[in-house]
Amino acid sequence: MVNPLFDSLLGIHSGKNTPFLKLTDQRVITHGKFLEISAQVANALVQHGLVAGDRIAVQVSKSPEALALFAACVQAGLVLVPLNTAYTLAELAYFIENSGASLIICDETNEPELTNLAQTFGARVMTLNAEGSGTLIEVARTLPSSFLTVERNPDDLAALLYTSGTTGRSKGAMLTHNNLLSNAKTLASEWRFDKTDVLLHALPIFHTHGLFVAINVMLVCGGSIVFLPKFDLDEIIRQLPNVSSMMGVPTFYTRLLDDERLTRDLTKHIRLFVSGSAPLLVETYFDFEARTGHRILERYGMTETNMNTSNPYEGERRAGTVGLPLPGVDLKIMKPNSDKIVIPGQIGQIEVRGPNVFKGYWQMPEKTAAELRNNGFFITGDLGKMDDDGYVYIIGRNKDLIISGGYNIYPKEIECVLDSQPSVMESAVIGVPDVNFGETVIGLIVPKEGETPNIEEIKSALAASLAKFKHPREIHIIDELPRNTMGKVQKNILRNIYKSSLS
């Protein structure tokens, strides 16, 4: 095979008339047609001067053409750098500079400011709009609908996905062709996907869950996708009778449960509901089962590792667990900051190894060395335990991270902005329980002596630098931060004080 990821994901469906994408406006794009559009896009990218290994930074709305862009990158050996549509210009500047992207693809409304930015870094800009128009597609349409697939080795890069860190600087996780392919094949097989399946897709396609889990599984199995632009409760309720499966973050399930239209009858054609990206509460699992008769299958993964564990398709799905290590994945529970395994049943730090685990952080050898051991095990930063049957429980995190509606938010990044405000001496950002998003962000600031921080000014500074989903829901002014004898801020005390502040 010249390009295993392309051949296994896309090439095998060439010319097939089976539907791939079913859109809400009744349009249907077959697997064969999708391949043709991808080939045209690949031709446009190559005509633009891109060669294998080049990075393409992509901040666009969810559309069939945006998916075709991913497929085109795979076929042309280019490295996709997908970016959250909520990112601000300040955030984008870092990703573009750090990745060394030679092409930026964005919505035409952002073109002027991104063109300025691109010039600074010697990159160029093309546009792709939500409805599939834009300069990229205008060029692609004039080009042949076949493309000579570029040869790739399993270890070559397919994508760089940025994930924040406890230091506040994002790191580009290098995902190889084999990382993506091995995980897609494993998941399709473990979850029994085949070409008769229809997946309801309402996740964004700039993260692992919506792109590599959902889309790649459906490409590998040759099934169809009801492709929604975003999560829309009414549309999901309308579409549930037309599909065989859905993948979502826990917020999808809590929002569905809040709607009385969710019934056993509405979901009677579904064979599988999958949840991941954030903890699914045991209560949500049982409420969903009581209402629909379905046991949600929970799985656990990371940007750096794709999926690591899954509850079984057949066999017992245990509430409150993320299931068993997937075939090919080694998982160990280690004593934090050591190379010793904990006594069975005890809590420790989760480490994983397998074909799913990334190659390292882009141009950050020290960070790679700190998290990826020489023996191939990746230190996840998640705390967990394993029961006698091998089921994994995620108990907490050894990293300062908030997960809001499935999006990861690193407090350090927000604290850096708060600390840089002239009136602020220091700050702490914490996550507190939230019925809608699971967790939400609270900011606590200690003023400099004699200063009275202007909260509105601080909010404006946050808005200028950070995506909306990272903004603290509330900012409180406090006298001092609680610290332990080592001087470390005791966020658990703050979380306890503010846990009910939003209810």
Ligand code: MCA
């Ligand atoms: C939207 N907003 C949010 C979030 N989403 N704020 C905090 N957290 C969020 N997740 C903001 C909007 O900017 C808006 O602000 C306000 O909340 C209300 O928006 P709403 O309409 O309620 O939100 P929505 O558009 O319905 O989105 C909620 C959502 C969405 C459906 C839960 O966030 C989503 O699709 N999340 C999935 C994320 C995901 O794919 N994660 C996977 C990462 P305003 O009204 O003030 O303008 S991959 C991963 O984690 C690993 C690998 C894994 O294991 O999968």
Ligand code: AMP
């Ligand atoms: P990301 O960096 O976006 O890939 O998010 C990965 C993190 O999400 C993991 O390290 C976990 O902390 C969390 N996560 C993913 N799936 C689950 C799950 N099913 N239960 C609990 N946490 C999860």
